[in-house]
Amino acid sequence: MTLLAAFACVFFTALAAWFVFAGDERLPEDSPAAARLRALRERKQAIYDNLRDLHFEFLAGKLAQPDYQRSRQMLETEAARVVREIQRCGEAS
Amino acid sequence: MQLFGAYAVLLAFVLAVYAFVAGVVGHLRRRRRLIVSAERATLAVFPALTVAVLCLIGLIFRNDFTVAYIAEHSNRALPFYFKIAVLWSGQEGSLLFWSWLLSGYAFVVLLGGRLRPGRAADELSPKHAHRALVPLASVILAGVEVFFLALNNFAASAFASLPVGTPADGNGLNPLLQYSQMDIHPPLLYLGYVGFAVPFAFCLAALLKRYPGDRWIHITRRWTMVAWLFLTIGIVLGGLWAYKVLGWGGYWAWDPVENAAFLPWLTGTAFLHSVMMQEKRGMLKIWNVWLVFATFLLAIFGDFLTRSGLVSSVHAFAQSSIGGWFVIFLAIAVAVCLAAFFKNKDFLKSENPLESTASREAGFLFNNFVLLVAAFAILWGTLFPVISEWVEGQKISVGRVFFDRINVPIFLFLLFLTGVGPLLAWRRTSAASLKRNFLGPAILGAAVLALCLAMGWRDPYPLVCFALAAFVLAIVAMEFYRGARVLSRRSRRGLALSAVELTMRNTRRYGGYIIHVGIVLLAVGIAGSGFNQQTEGPMPYRAKLAVGPYTLTSLAYTQDDNANFSSEALIVRVDQGGREIATMYPSRRFYKASNQTQSMVADRSTLLSDLYLVYAGDDPETNQPILHAYWNPLIAWIWIGALVIGFGTIIALLPSRTAAARRENPPARVAETAEVAQV
Amino acid sequence: MKASHWKLGAALAIILATFAWLAVTGIRDSKSYYVTVAELKKMPDAHARRLRVEGDVVPGSIRRKSGETDFVLQQGGVTLPVAYVGTDPLPDTFVDHAQAVASGRWLSDGSFRATGVQAKCASKYEPQGVRAAGRAVRTTAGTM
Numbered sequence: 001m002t003l004l005a006a007f008a009c010v011f012f013t014a015l016a017a018w019f020v021f022a023g024d025e026r027l028p029e030d031s032p033a034a035a036r037l038r039a040l041r042e043r044k045q046a047i048y049d050n051l052r053d054l055h056f057e058f059l060a061g062k063l064a065q066p067d068y069q070r071s072r073q074m075l076e077t078e079a080a081r082v083v084r085e086i087q088r089c090g091e092a093s
Numbered sequence: 094m095q096l097f098g099a100y101a102v103l104l105a106f107v108l109a110v111y112a113f114v115a116g117v118v119g120h121l122r123r124r125r126r127l128i129v130s131a132e133r134a135t136l137a138v139f140p141a142l143t144v145a146v147l148c149l150i151g152l153i154f155r156n157d158f159t160v161a162y163i164a165e166h167s168n169r170a171l172p173f174y175f176k177i178a179v180l181w182s183g184q185e186g187s188l189l190f191w192s193w194l195l196s197g198y199a200f201v202v203l204l205g206g207r208l209r210p211g212r213a214a215d216e217l218s219p220k221h222a223h224r225a226l227v228p229l230a231s232v233i234l235a236g237v238e239v240f241f242l243a244l245n246n247f248a249a250s251a252f253a254s255l256p257v258g259t260p261a262d263g264n265g266l267n268p269l270l271q272y273s274q275m276d277i278h279p280p281l282l283y284l285g286y287v288g289f290a291v292p293f294a295f296c297l298a299a300l301l302k303r304y305p306g307d308r309w310i311h312i313t314r315r316w317t318m319v320a321w322l323f324l325t326i327g328i329v330l331g332g333l334w335a336y337k338v339l340g341w342g343g344y345w346a347w348d349p350v351e352n353a354a355f356l357p358w359l360t361g362t363a364f365l366h367s368v369m370m371q372e373k374r375g376m377l378k379i380w381n382v383w384l385v386f387a388t389f390l391l392a393i394f395g396d397f398l399t400r401s402g403l404v405s406s407v408h409a410f411a412q413s414s415i416g417g418w419f420v421i422f423l424a425i426a427v428a429v430c431l432a433a434f435f436k437n438k439d440f441l442k443s444e445n446p447l448e449s450t451a452s453r454e455a456g457f458l459f460n461n462f463v464l465l466v467a468a469f470a471i472l473w474g475t476l477f478p479v480i481s482e483w484v485e486g487q488k489i490s491v492g493r494v495f496f497d498r499i500n501v502p503i504f505l506f507l508l509f510l511t512g513v514g515p516l517l518a519w520r521r522t523s524a525a526s527l528k529r530n531f532l533g534p535a536i537l538g539a540a541v542l543a544l545c546l547a548m549g550w551r552d553p554y555p556l557v558c559f560a561l562a563a564f565v566l567a568i569v570a571m572e573f574y575r576g577a578r579v580l581s582r583r584s585r586r587g588l589a590l591s592a593v594e595l596t597m598r599n600t601r602r603y604g605g606y607i608i609h610v611g612i613v614l615l616a617v618g619i620a621g622s623g624f625n626q627q628t629e630g631p632m633p634y635r636a637k638l639a640v641g642p643y644t645l646t647s648l649a650y651t652q653d654d655n656a657n658f659s660s661e662a663l664i665v666r667v668d669q670g671g672r673e674i675a676t677m678y679p680s681r682r683f684y685k686a687s688n689q690t691q692s693m694v695a696d697r698s699t700l701l702s703d704l705y706l707v708y709a710g711d712d713p714e715t716n717q718p719i720l721h722a723y724w725n726p727l728i729a730w731i732w733i734g735a736l737v738i739g740f741g742t743i744i745a746l747l748p749s750r751t752a753a754a755r756r757e758n759p760p761a762r763v764a765e766t767a768e769v770a771q772v
Numbered sequence: 773m774k775a776s777h778w779k780l781g782a783a784l785a786i787i788l789a790t791f792a793w794l795a796v797t798g799i800r801d802s803k804s805y806y807v808t809v810a811e812l813k814k815m816p817d818a819h820a821r822r823l824r825v826e827g828d829v830v831p832g833s834i835r836r837k838s839g840e841t842d843f844v845l846q847q848g849g850v851t852l853p854v855a856y857v858g859t860d861p862l863p864d865t866f867v868d869h870a871q872a873v874a875s876g877r878w879l880s881d882g883s884f885r886a887t888g889v890q891a892k893c894a895s896k897y898e899p900q901g902v903r904a905a906g907r908a909v910r911t912t913a914g915t916m
Contacts (some may be wrong), residue, residue, distance in 0.1 A: 002096070005097045008097055009097065012104065016104060016108060019133060019136075020130050022132045023129045024126075035305045035306065036305055040097065050519075050540055051598075057518075060578070062526070062529070063518060064526040064529060065524070067521070067525070071519065341860045459784075459787075462787065466787070466788065473795070488807075491804075492804065493802065494798055495798035496798075498801075503791065629859075629861070689864065690864050690867075692864055698843075707861050713835070
């Protein structure tokens, strides 16, 4: 019984060691430029989602007209800024 | 099997240490092979610990009482479904269980983070972003595992044997734990506690890597929601257990162990709200990072509080020597958090300022602020004996009065925000919008308040709670109705179907509303305790006792006996308005292995109220049975509310059908205007 | 923008002050001194304070009467008669020899009027013999 357990222990240690060192996966390298571009795209997506949300809330009747107009204008200005930066990043790379 | 189990725990420890050391070195020196092997080692901890846990379960089922842990916590006559519970019913086993869950989380995180081999990932895809964070997050998880596995191996081994001989039978499982709720309460609670390690790991990894973009905050939020779900259900099940088992008619006593679970719940809840500020507006980044850190640290601290015997509690584990280990680990964790934060503080700059007090941002700010005040007050009250001993040399504890006095107003205020917050617009809300959104619900709330006053109720807190509940429910209903109306106009489908469609399109928001409904129901259930009644009296044959609308009559007395316990029960007839409605059997059990007596509560639960009977023993002089009777209105709504919260959280965890929404309402127009604005 | 910051700050300050006041009164109205039976007898103004007294239940001292349960706590040879007048049923763990904490006030006639009792059946929750044995093993686990 003890012998069997000892054998199992050795076997599992070997198995674990093999598993740990057998891997040779390529890790994704994140270039700073790509990461920045991705971040900007995420930001753009977030602003677009906000705009869509805002529009929906307006349709649902949650917002008074002036509130809607002002919020929408702010979001669009923000979106413009982000889009501009994305274009600049695109040109640089 | 015992030897093999101990070996598996040791192997897991070695793997975790390797994963941590190789990972740290690999990231510092940028060695790909080291990083990859570290990740694989983290992955391998889970199978190793699974083997260990299976060994312990096997030993428990084989009644192997050479193992000290099993001799202390199990016995032969224990039914099999409670034998599983033996795994987490004592110090050593529960620590092993904890490590196992942690490694399980790490396993899922790592598998979920893998890219398909052979396919070159798009550098700009979110999946790629996720993958870029996983290696470092896995190192941090391995670091946490090292600590718990060190405890499993060197401080509290579940596989240690008794020094001499093997007893014929074990000491048995604590009878208080022999309940179905106890079979699932600890695993869920632990899943909650342990789960907070995952958002912590991703958050710290993003901070250390100065990871640009919002992707990490999405990951952190999702995992926080998972842990939060388990913790919420775990806490409520704990309350349910206390209520059904402990026999004092209540479910929450502000006991240090309860508070320990509640603290990370509060900070986690705060994070789940304030994270929206970051996602929508790029604000509050520092605050959010610290909320994630605090939630994890409080979860560990809660574990420490439960196990160290620092504060005396009815259901803490025995005092033990492992407290010191926790102090060291907490100190290291706090130091790492502080160092990472100060080194990368500039990475967390806010993108937008706060503009108005009548904005959703301000609503979230208030929500966070009071949640944190509650957390701080509860922490302060829990540690008061320790602090006062340092300061005055005198152990002073504070009781229910303190906790209730500060928390009841806080939660009423939160309930108010629950209704108001989602209707405030981002940035600024005009008076016109406010009126449009709040007039109806406010009138309904006032009507409920007037109705309650007309009923002759005068206790202010339940009154305010009922009025707010009506207010919030009206607001949520209105939200669903308005949204569904827009969709049904467009698609010409029914309102109910549109409401479902609405929910699936934005699972986070509408799942969140469902959670809010659950919170309201829970609050109503708690407010019901303002109307509780209780009485006690001797119950010889034919004696009567009145409580609430019921009359209780003692009918007879029975006895029973099996291998695990012997029991005696009172048979009580319940009448309401002169009509018999039920027969109840409050009883007492005597557990043979552990030599303990246990009162078995009889509880007749309806949506309106519970009738809760405890057979409190016999009067030694007259030999008559004594019955305690409680009438607890609305208590069932606490459990229903928790179910609704769980349902809502699951909805919120589902991915939204945003694709459909994007197609129907394309941002092309937006892009045009953006370009216009650019010129 | 400045004005809204002021408004927000003021609102938060008011909330904080309210809760601080609630906390202070809450502590004042509920703080109780945690002492053992021996410490109680040495405490100077013990009669004026809310107390939580810890001791062991003297075997055979528990007497249930209608609306009241009397028992004696002892610790290190010092004893304290206690009358429990609370409404909740006593915990199942409250038996002879149990380690109990009675919360209430110490009357000037020398008896203790308790409104709450917690009990831990020390000998059973963590069986002493097995426990000690378990520790002994842990230090010599290598030889198993």
